[in-house]
Amino acid sequence: MPYPFVLPTTSAFSFSSSCTCDSHPSLPLQASTHRGVVRDALKKHKRLPPASQAPSLRTVTAALQNYLPYLFAIDAGLSNKTIHSDEVMITLKTNPQMEWRPTLSSNVLLGRELPRIKVHSLEHELFFALSTLATTHTLQSRVALQPLYQTTTAPVGTAQRQTAISTATRHLLDAASIYDYLCARSNESLTTPNAPSWPCADISPSTLRALRSLALAEATLLAVLKDDPYPAAVAQARNPHDTEWMYKAPDIPKVRAHLFARLCLAAAEHAAQAAAGFSSSNSSSPLGKGVGAGGGISEGLVRYVADLRRASRARACRFFGIDAELGGETGAGIAWLRAGLAELGVERKGEDGHRERGGFRGLRKEWSERREDKKVERGRDWGADGGRLEETRVIEMLEAKWTKQNDTMLTQPIPPTTSLLAQMPSGREIHTIKPFHPPMLSPDVLEAMRAPPDRADEVDDYPTSDEETTVGSVPGAFPGSSAGLKSGTPGYF
Template sequence: MPYPFTLPTTSSFSFSSSFTCESHPSLPLNASTHRGVVRDTLKKFKRLPPTSQSPALSTLISSLHSYLPYLFALDAGLSHHPTTYPEEITVTLLTSPLIQWRPTLSLPPLPGREPPRLKVTSLEHDLFFTLTTLAAALTLQSRTQLHPLYLTTTAPVGTSHRQTAISSATKSLLDAAAIYDYLSHRCSASASSHHHHHPPPPPDISPPTIRALRSLALAEATLLAVLKDDPYPAVVLQQRNENDTEWMYKPPDIPKVRAHLFARLCLAAAEHAGQAYALVNTHKVSSEFVRYLDDLRRVARAKACRFFGIDAELGGEQGKGIAWLWAGLKELGVDREGKHGGGSGSSNTGEKSKSLMKGLKKEWTERREDKKVERGLDWGADAGRLEERRVIEMLEGKWVRQNDTIMTQAIPPIGPLLAQMPTGREIHTIKPFQPPLLEPNVLEAMRAPPDRSDEYGNYPSSDDETAVDSSMAGAFPGTQGEYRTGTPNYY
């Protein structure tokens, strides 16, 4: 949790080779310079060991933020978008650009191989790739912010630290959702306008994928709103943390009203994940991504069942509470119904050895996931399925014990419960993404002719080992001033 995106890489590109800007002759050169920094940063990021990638994210995000205003200015000048600039920008296309991106969501032709590079021949598609890269980097940033909450080898994170981490991660995800939202509106606008001479976009930036990514970001942000006040995942972690004994004497509490609200938020998240899955299920995108969307939908529904169970149990209906937990396990692919007849359902030896094998396999999966969390690699790639199963089984053990000895209520069948689930309830609204604009004085300065030629077209792509390392800031006279944007120096 959230999805562990792999970031793409891209070839170098000289805007002057395809575009000329009559109103601001230096704009193509400046755009190439900033794009070169992004290309370098992506290349370096790809080569870092996974453990060093988190600290490098902020550098990467700020290089994208510095480049985007130039790309949007070119885009506005080319398409004659009315802009909020005081002066008009006019850009002419000389020849179709040829830009390469190494995609990361498209299906590779062979398992274990990287997907082939894609040739992008329109400025708009390059803009889409750049923006989806930023949104994926923001999603990775949200993972970095949440990571400390999942560690079991260090002292547990305090409540205020936990709340801050979840709030920051939510903001990162909603920023990503705003980018996908902007792009999906833009897809619809392009489709209905007269841009039919463009080739269809590759799967990574096609309308269904963009809409699926938007739904995914919204689903993850919605689940974080629940995680903020859901004490159980932390308790399950504490039980496996040798540095912590507090859980033994302090049971978590969730007020009744909140439990019902949380269940409905989880159902909204499940609906978003389900929409995302339906959009890309038959589409040419990676099977890991499609499987994650399906897992996330199941996990969100299982969480909803758990909260309906907590709600029932708080109201004294323990039998119904247990049925809801079983419904949650069923959503996760674990069947309990019919196995609990009269206490132990595994009387014959075959059943016993089968359940022992299952237990060992589960323990092994859990240990492997814990190791991934410790190493900070692709932890949570199961969309939190294992974590939710642990939470439900912890409650199940406690309630079944109590019910067998004290309450002895009948456990109703789960079919009717699942059939009467209410609709989801939304909590977030996506704020509109505002394309970043160049500062008026920066734009004004680009009315001057370029002070050097734009020689970027001849470098190899950013994932060639032989690529020339052109860390550009300050490498040429007259560029230093453009880099005072709060981003670190790149040389």
């Protein structure tokens, strides 16, 4: 958590090839220059190994933030809007010819990268650029949260934990704000006559609404995680580098259990809305209509949203159980925990009078936990289960503890879980999405672009993002040997 998105890549493009600006002749050249920086940053990020991609996210974010004001200036000129009371006169000569590689769409040909899609609208260029910026915010929230889940180093302190969660929450709310703006803008585009159709599912209105709900669900869960001591206690018990257990037990302060439960239910509702949005994107997929962009949203993202909803409801059950246990109703608390396990789809041992033969259940569980720990350590695809594994660990720990207490001292009856689930209240919101304000060029920068461009706006023959820089195409060759072969000089044995 959050979802491990993949950043898209794009082709080279010259704005002067499709538009001119009579009032600010240098605007198309400056926009092309900054777009080239974005393209280069995305290409370099893609080629980095997963463990090295985290530092480059700031570079990608800065490149996008520097490019967007110029793109919004061109958009304002095409929409007959002013910037700082200054009119920008843009004339569109031809439809733009640019390409973006979708990363949310499912791949029809498994094992092969999705082909790029052609974009013939500056409106869709704006949507791709903004959605990519929102994706970088989501990935930066993952970078902030990664130290909390590592078991190969000493556990982080309370202050560091609070700072990491606050930073991740801020990034997720920034992403939700961008998606909210895109949703509102897509609604306006639907009412525009002769508006171009959406080129792929990545920027369709239903997908943008789903991504907004997903970011809001993840931010709501982080508000709970900030004051939830149980995941940290479970992680602390599993960390071999932790030595605090030698002189004190983990601190489990009392929590506002009922409030946290309602927040988790709100997160589950947002996750359900995201699932509905992705389902709508899949039903209106352009597959079979001549668009080689895949067949709707990828199964991994759809499965993550479903797991996130189940984990959120299970966490709500856990907090209802904690609230009951704090009130002296241990039997009801155990029933709530079992309801949480049922939400997660976890079968309890001996629940139906059977045990899995050979202890394979425990071996599979241990193997999956070790695999997830390695993913966290390598920084690749961790948390793709929507938090189900983490919540399962916490609930099973509490169930074993409370069941032992109830069997030896309290002997309270355990009510059926169905009656408890019917008593669930509605969710409670904690975050409000702030409006996204499009970045605008400063008056000084806008005035400087009234001068004619100092060079031609031409796209060089750069290699595409598919092409990797290879060294030595001849087996056994030294670096630079291919150039030597072309020039006739020996470069290999």
